[in-house]
Amino acid sequence: MYMPAHFDESRPDEVVRLLRDYPLGALVITGPDGLDANHLPFEYEPEPGGLGCLRAHIARANPLWQQASDGDQVLVIFQGSQGYLSPNWYPSKHETHRQVPTWNYQVVHVHGELLFHDDERYVRGLVARLTREHEQRTGEPRPWRMTDSDADYIDGMLKAIVGIEIRISRIVAKSKLSQNKELRDRRGAVDALQNHNEQLAKAMRDTFPSDD
Secondary structure, eight states: OOGGGGOOOOOOOHHHHHHSSSSEEEEEETTTEEEEEEEEOOEEEETTTEEEEEEEETTOOTHHHHHHHHTTTEEEEEEEEEEEEGGOOOHHHHOOOOOOOOEEEEEEEEEEEEEEOOOOHHHHHHHHHHHHHHHHHOOSOOOGGGSSSSSHHHHHHTTTTEEEEEEEEEEEEEEEEEEEHHHHHHHHHHHHHHHOOOOHHHHHHHTTTTOO
């Protein structure tokens, strides 16, 4: 990934936030027919002294777990806030007319070793944690749990999926948020985005100097 120094996302807390707030990742493998990608919601677990791991599950019918093997090196791409920026939002444009459109975004590339877990205990625990996490985000007064359904039905559903784990070896994160622009232009873009892309506006605002 092309990485100008001013867009390198080196804030550990921000990388963790992106992995947790935007859990849908594109798992890229090199299969028998070349590159292939599967889009999966991941659980991220950091580890003391290490980079941690990602966990997800796939349908047993998905050929991924037949085409790849334990130990294969893979890439998972996560996309955070993103959006178009108009030159009209920069105060300097109206003075010099020397600005062009751009697209701001946040992405995280996770590299690691792929492992498969075809056992009921692993899959049940993973599904329970993922469900608990994302049910809480819905704001439902009574979050759904697996015990809300018939036990035989849940057992059958769990048998139809396979767990995957990615032991992380490297994380590369990029926040292209106009850090190369004048502060007044960054403020102008944030003010305009506030009306229709609040997530991107907040991400940009968080890169402002701490005394701003």
